[in-house]
Amino acid sequence: MSTAGRLLVVDDEPSLQDIVATSMRFLGYDVSVAATGREAVKAATESQPDLIILDVMLPDFDGLEVMRRVRAAGVDAGVVFLSARDTPADKIAGLQAGGDDYVTKPFGLEELAARVSAVLRRVRPEAESAGQMTVADLTLDPETYQVTRAGKEVDLAPTEYKMLRHLMLNVGVVLSRRQLLDAVWGADFYGDDSVVATYISYLRRKIDTDGLEPLIHTHRGFGYVLRAPRKSGTASGGTDVSTSS
Structure with a gap:
């Protein structure tokens, strides 16, 4: 089993969700997915991921509200927001809500992978010294x-x-x-x-x-x-x- 980390990918666009989830699995992560805010909160509470890749715009409530509910449920995962909203105010709102990083669309998958890796090093530094690592x-x-x-x-x-x-x-x-x-x-x-x-x-x-x-x-x-x-x-x-x- 991979120990690179457990990720939850939250996006309501099926093609984007699949691309991101598949790419992260190729990199050795254990990935689960959700398409709505409610699904995201439920999945995060049940699976306790190390990091959530979280779209800001969701069909029921936005990623910032997901973040608040996840934190209230005691989930201490890192969060990387994804959004087409690229103004400084939007980025500040995401980071002030407790996000660890904010990636604007369009983005490169290698850039996203690098940001995920960097956040994981901050939120779970013990991962660098414990457990078997697997890539392919x-x-x-x-x-x-x-x-x-x-x-x-x-x-x-x-x-x-x-x-x-x-x-x-x-x-x-x-x-x-x-x-x-x-x-x-x-x-x-x-x-x-x-x-x-x-x-x-x-x-x-x-x-x-x-x-x-x-x-x-x-x-x-x-x-x-x-x-x-x-x-x-x-x-x-x-x-x-x-x-x-």
Whole structure:
């Protein structure tokens, strides 16, 4: 079972709800969905998600009211609002209501994934040190230091393990060489940052092998990202999502 986090996706537009939910599942999250405010409050109370991706405009009552009712029910999940309302006043209202972030439509799925990951690091920091992590068929157990891909154990050197773990903690997020250097070697490392590319190459030889779909990707000029394979017919992480609501 994935331990990346439990998400509740709330949106009354079926296509957008499906795109967001499917993309988050590909990233290793356990996702449930709701289409109305009442469904959202019920689902949040029952499933106790770590984070709610919450559309502001819903058919019965708005996302801000969902937020108030969820908090009153004792649900302490992080909240990322989605809305076509993009004025400073709208954003301030969402954040003052208790939201952790506010994403305006249209948005890119990779941007949303990065914001979700960032909020989860704030609201459940213990997730970085506990529990097995899973992305597609890749798993990492921080207690046993065991890594498997497609059911086969992968033997990693300590530095390779640290880099893979950091990539998995930031699944879907493009990390620069500097960020990886600081996370794996420490901020006081003064060597050449080309060592990052070297270890990415080592990881690829062990993780993305035997005809398996690649999980580690290079964004030239930006850095590296680990993400699950995208199935044909589904939205990619770089796809902009728009809606009229």
